[in-house]
Amino acid sequence: MIVNNDGTKPIYMQIAEWVETEILNGNFVSEDKVYSQYQLAEMFNINPATAAKGLSLLVEDHILYKKRGLGMFVTNDALELIRHKRKNQTLKRLIKEIVLESGRLGVSENELISMIKEVAGEETTE
Structure with a gap:
């Protein structure tokens, strides 16, 4: 992941989402220790306080x-x-x-559903 500094989303939120994605991908599982604020700061070249704020969101x-004294762990x-959270926030948005x-483009509901099925089919063949 490359931290996006364009100002659209705070860096600490990007860090929290990255950790969430790592959990979704199975890179961290229940009771695993995650990276410390200092490891995240070094990985993404950010201030440790920013990384800590991202971890605090997840807590x-x-x-x-x-x-x-031991660190942060996955619940x-x-x-x-x-x-x-992602289903009810990200996907709905x-x-x-x-x-x-x-x-706005005049695409019918059926056409939109067909497009979604087509894209979903492409994803399963990749």
């Missing part, structure tokens, strides 16, 4: 928990919490944008 969302419910754009 607030019950995706990570702190073990005093047992992390995978489900991330899936639920993207779908809304697609539906609005298809309306």
